[in-house]
Amino acid sequence: MLRSVVKMVVLLLLSLIWISAAAAQAERPWRSLPLIKDGKVDESWTQIGYGRMVIDDNSLRTECDAKGMGLFLYTKERFGNCQIRVVYRSKDSKSNAGVFIRIDEGILTHLNEKPVALQRNEKGELTPESLKAAQAASEELKGPWYAVHRGYEVQICDEPDEYHRTGAIYSLAKAAPVPNPKATDWKTMVITLKDNLVLVDIDGKRITTFDSEGKDARTERKWYEPKSEAKRPASGYLGLQTHDPGDVVYFKEISVRPLE
Numbered sequence: 493m494l495r496s497v498v499k500m501v502v503l504l505l506l507s508l509i510w511i512s513a514a515a516a517q518a519e520r521p522w523r524s525l526p527l528i529k530d531g532k533v534d535e536s537w538t539q540i541g542y543g544r545m546v547i548d549d550n551s552l553r554t555e556c557d558a559k560g561m562g563l564f565l566y567t568k569e570r571f572g573n574c575q576i577r578v579v580y581r582s583k584d585s586k587s588n589a590g591v592f593i594r595i596d597e598g599i600l601t602h603l604n605e606k607p608v609a610l611q612r613n614e615k616g617e618l619t620p621e622s623l624k625a626a627q628a629a630s631e632e633l634k635g636p637w638y639a640v641h642r643g644y645e646v647q648i649c650d651e652p653d654e655y656h657r658t659g660a661i662y663s664l665a666k667a668a669p670v671p672n673p674k675a676t677d678w679k680t681m682v683i684t685l686k687d688n689l690v691l692v693d694i695d696g697k698r699i700t701t702f703d704s705e706g707k708d709a710r711t712e713r714k715w716y717e718p719k720s721e722a723k724r725p726a727s728g729y730l731g732l733q734t735h736d737p738g739d740v741v742y743f744k745e746i747s748v749r750p751l752e
Contacts, residue, residue: 522747536568541636543734551744559609562734563636572727576683577747582675583740585650594728595643607634641719659692663717665702
């Protein structure tokens with residue numbers, strides 16, 4: 493009987509501690525990263541590779557380039573254990589973008605680097621020569637490809653493949669379906685970085701849990717998917733992806749707050 497009482501008391505205390513910690517975290521203020529200043533894209537961000545971000549009704553909108561992929565990098569600081577809040581919406585369910593996290597400092601040596609400009613056929617597909625060029629750029633970590641292999645991408649794209657849809661750690665950790673499947677609605681993504689863990693919530697629902705040191709890490713990969721063997725830093729850079737022509741995603745807010 494005494495053991496049962498002690499067990500109940502311990503569980504109650506643990507519950508109270510967890511509730512208190514959760515409440516304290518909820519009260520921590522968010523700090524918005526600057527997106528727009530004086531009617532221009534804030535200079536804290538740098539575009540690597542192709543494409544760009546443009547201002548559209550107090551939000552940033554991806555403007556992609558047929559010449560290749562790009563990365564809109566926040567260069568002012570790196571982020572360690574923290575939460576990152578991203579308020580976004582897509583033009584349609586096929587619009588492709590991503591939030592890159594934990595990019596190592598080597599990215600700063602690739603700021604002005606552009607891979608070979610790609611050529612496409614009348615269907616928008618890469619020509620055989622351009623496909624080889626893109627594969628080479630990926631292998632050599634050229635420009636934005638550095639972030640693919642030396643960071644993690646939290647995907648934005650409403651497709652059925654659980655390893656490549658919204659919220660997934662691209663090709664490395666699968667995601668559950670988002671609560672609201674309507675792509676054109678504003679959504680709030682919260683990415684929690686805690687040591688080797690990456691947690692992704694969308695509109696309050698946990699859809700992805702990724703342990704970079706987990707034993708069940710996915711090893712198979714295609715040429716455009718990240719190499720998993722390189723260890724990502726505990727504190728890294730943040731970026732937004734500009735993908736292919738026609739991929740339109742809007743970003744209204746990027747905010748951060750530290751963990752306890």
